[in-house]
Amino acid sequence: MTVRVGINGYGTIGKRVACAVKAQDDMEIVGVTKTRPSYEARLAEMEKFPLYTASEDQISSFEKEGIATKGSLKDLLKEADIIVDCTPGGVGEHYRKMYEEAGVKAIFQGGEDHGLAGISFNAYANYSEAWGADFARVVSCNTTGLVRTLFPIDHAYGIESVAATIVRRGADPADIKGSALNAIEPSLKLPTHHGPDVQTIMPWLNITTMVVKVPTTLMHVHCITINLKKQAKEQDILGVWDSAPRVRFVNGKYGIKNTAQIMEYAKDLDRRRGDFMEIAVWQDGIKVRGNTLFYYQAVHQESDVVPENIDCIRSMMRLESDGMKSIQKTNSSLGISK
Template sequence: MIKVAINGYGTIGKRVADAVAAQPDMEVIGVSKTSVSAEAYIAKERGYPLYIADLSKKPTFEKAGIEVTGDVDAMLKAADVIVDATPGGVGEKNRPIYEKLGKKAIFQGGEDHEVAGFSFNAHANYNEAEGHQFARVVSCNTTGLVRVIHAMDQAFGVERVRAVMVRRGADPDDVKKGPIDAIVLNPASIPSHHGPDLQTVLPHINIVTLAMIVPTTFMHMHSIQMDLKKETTRDEVLKVFENHSRIGLVRKTMGIKSNAQLREYTQDLGRPRTDLWENGVFEESVSILDGKEFYCFQAIHQEADVVPENIDCIRALVGTVKDPEESIRMTNEALGLVAIG
């Protein structure tokens, strides 16, 4: 069993912890928090040993009825792999600690590529992880882009990509963030960071991205255009997506044309936390013009799509499963991830 510690039990950390616990070859040896909050009670409920960085806060946790197993150092020492899911920028500060302990660690998309020196996506570069001490699972938007662009590149060759990201303003529990009545160019400059970020995984892709944020909390929406090297048809593209285990199709017959309806659907499916782990490509939008021009809309659930990638990244770093397809299959099966559509 691979012993996994989750440093930072928040939006991403709590999901990764549950995903680790579901795997046949992994166990959660601990999760960490800095303060008492609802998520600390969830860790208790799930039976995950809780560690805190500052042991002087132990009485505060215990007064709230939450047992503290020890300090974060003890948790890190006991782990084979650390998933760092602390807020963006904290991972960079944690890196020297992991280095000193000689532990393998996975950072999230809020950290720069340089923090790990290797950026990861299971379908695109699983085998390149071997031998690395550190990896970074690219951000939610970049993960969504990598999946669809890599699949199209494998099938038809990608000449260039132009994509616009309409990003959710905040996560559902993030009451302090906005906007609440604006469409914010974020950034106003072009390109946004997503294109260069994608190139940390797929360096040969010619891509320019633009991004803005809007007053929603559930999912980003991407508008993607690609020029392909080989001529193809809409049906062939749909087949590529149907055969990809982490690209789902929002079928025209479902009548879903928004993030809100898609959320209702994932909820009705009984997905944990309503998570859409896969890309949600809108079937109706999939278009090929003049044989080589591809267009689509896709929904990306920001809290969820990086979760299975973290699980595959653990196996890729440890080297226990050499075949990416086998790891992806194991992860999907344990999560109950059967792509929609």
């Protein structure tokens, strides 16, 4: 029998997680929620995802537009074993009690605090921590990106300290606000919350972060400086990532010099929605000097957490006890090579 998954919030992340669930053979979508009868509500129909509203009073606005719904979230909770909460950051908190009372497990996204779920999740780093849990949180796109490359390096060579500058995209492609059109804006409160967020997965890690927001929509870029405990050469480090899941090399010398070119590459690879779910590391943008390692990576903010959500469902629902097997199953269903 397949696990019945509901998506609360069929937006940027929600629609991607829903399609990823659909691509699995051990889980299925039993419903998705929308708050307004936008075109995305009609797309749910195209995907054959049963449509629910977030609250009961929204149903009539859907009816007015001729969009049939199966009820509201309250009804969806009766159909689902687990909810993936993809509501906007800070909103998940409001729903936690509702999930609990309905006896339905739930996964929150990185916009929520660690404390809401008590468990923060990354498939490679701590798959088993979510085993059978009622609540877990898949960490944010940036934290997922940092953990994907830091965890294997820490394992192989030991990390003394990390200083990372996160150059954030100003807004998602179709968003109307979030960034001045022509400005760079630093996050003045230092150090930013990203370091402590990585520590919800790797509590022993000495990491500090600075952040600037820039007027682009495609990806975040991380400029990372690591002091290593053991010496390593560039080739050693690249070798570690070559074996790590969901890290993919790109090369400036083959014409992939910036985030727009990574996104072009993703379209060429025929990924659903042109998503790039791996962390892109520039193979020709790495340097070791003494014990210090420098490298650049890019994070597709809309999609890198999607496979993590699938693995998190498997761990919480006890579908697969071996994390690496879950990762491989997810990857192979989504066209991720490793």
